[in-house]
Amino acid sequence: EWVCLRLEKGEDPDIDNLLANLSPEEMQELENELDEREPDPNIPVGLRQRNQTEKQPTKCYNRGAMLDYCERETKKMIQRELSVEVRSFSGEWMGFEVHQWALRSDLHLSRVSSICSLHSLSDMQANDVANAKPSVSKAESATEAKGKEEEEEAAPSIFDEPLEKVRANDPEMTELNVNNSDVINNDTLIRFAEALRDNTHVKIFALANTRADDHVAIAIAATLRTNKTLVSVNLDSNHLTAKGIIALVRALQDNTTLTELRFHNQRHICGGKTEMEMAKILKENFTLLKLGYHFELAGPRMTMTNILSRNMDKQRQKRLQDTSPSIPQTL
Template identity: 40%
Template sequence: MALSYKKDLEKYKEIDEDEILNNLSEQELKQLETALEEMDPENALLPASMRQKDHTVKPATGPFNRDKLLSYLEKEALEYQDREDLVSFTGERKAILGVHTLVTSTQSYDGTSSKDGGYNNVIKGEKMTPVFDEPPNPTNVDDTLQRIKSNDPTLTEVNLNNIKNIPIPTLKDFAKAMERNTHVKKFSLAATRSNDPIAVAMGEMLRVNKTLQSLNLESNFITSAGASALVEALRDNDTLTEIKIDNQRQQLGTSVEMKMAKMLEENNTIVKFGYHFCQQGPRARASAAITKNNDLIRRRRVEGDL
């Protein structure tokens, strides 16, 4: 069987492929090219637009003539038969569908342009209220410092917020003067570019001052060193009820937050602590401590001690 198969193949060895291709017509060559491309294993990997051959090649019917083309298109459009409607059109269909209130664009314009009617007498624009920037802090820094040093009994609140040009030595003088002051109950230094030396000075003041109840140091340049000094000072202070040190230039870190939580657990007077904890553990401990202090004050008030 194998020998007979080989004998059948012997007659194809002497075939001249070039002669066969030369005898093929142009149409047969295109068919052969298409068959060979379909047999290509990589043909399936090509996009469909590249696999499909162009079958729209037609002989030219003549030179381009715009007028003849337009007349042909018009003739085709006129001869085209419109499709018949399944349901004949009736003008009362708007009322049947419940859209009888629809108006045309012309009617809408006539209604809006009239003086006595239309949309202009119904819709009115709201008057915009301008929002102006807040005025600068009017506090006189030098005069306030002198009043603190003289222990002015009429000065119970000091607000230096958003005053950017207070020198560091002047801020230290404020902290030093507050050590001997017995009337100021609220002191605010938010957004004054205060840094760690100011925080350390405020911590030393808190160890001595027994009158201050609220201290605000938000939005400054205090780092973990300055915050640690404040936390250590609050261990010896039993009069401050509110302190705010949030929104500093950089995060204070986990170790400082742990110190804050421990301080709040040991302190029984602070009922408001303005700081956003980044760690869940210190946050939960601080929240529980603040709740405990507020509950303690509530019980004292109920019992009549406050």
């Protein structure tokens, strides 16, 4: 304080004499103040704080000893929290708690291993019980197999009558709808497709969600090449792949009557290559007005939109020509 007063008055104190007259306590206090104002930049930020205690450390800091101590304390904490409950075969629960402070190391390890083995054994038994299936007698299994065979044999008989009508070219049957049928199989669908080749009255063939595969698609493609009556085919929600879809699209090159084709939501993804090939093939078709498929690629999607718009314009122009009265020519 005396130094500060002399500095305020403009006097130039003798620093050496002042430092010489300071006591050891005052010198230590001055050093602490200087350390706080100008910290050593070579010291990490977390270690620059001035020591607040006057007690001298008994030993130097030992990092290895500290890590060993932390590891021992962590093991003790885990072992104290270790408590395993095991269900006995009689259905009662037995609790085991391991206390490190009450047992020697060898005894403790043996006890823990025995508990873990019992716990694993109980888990294995529980899994066996959960995975166990009720035993079925031979008579019951034979009855179930016989019932399935009878159901499979009865399924085709349900479609015998409509199949005969299609084959006989019944004029009253203009729509063949087997959507969402649980009992129809691919063989029956193929027979329907083959029967439609020479049919001249059925205009709509709907077989959505019937588990139809590529064999059915190929059979329908062969039908589209010869049939001149079908205007709509619905194959949504089936098991077609790129092979079956391309076969259907190629068949439209020889078909001039089909206006709607749907094969959306198939189990397998077509892919970009298939979509581009579809758009390329359908450029040669001028009668398709509706295509039930969601294109993933923007290029084929725009191409297909332009193709359908072109076909609609052609159909509109054709209707206008058919409905407009003929103008007589004058000489």
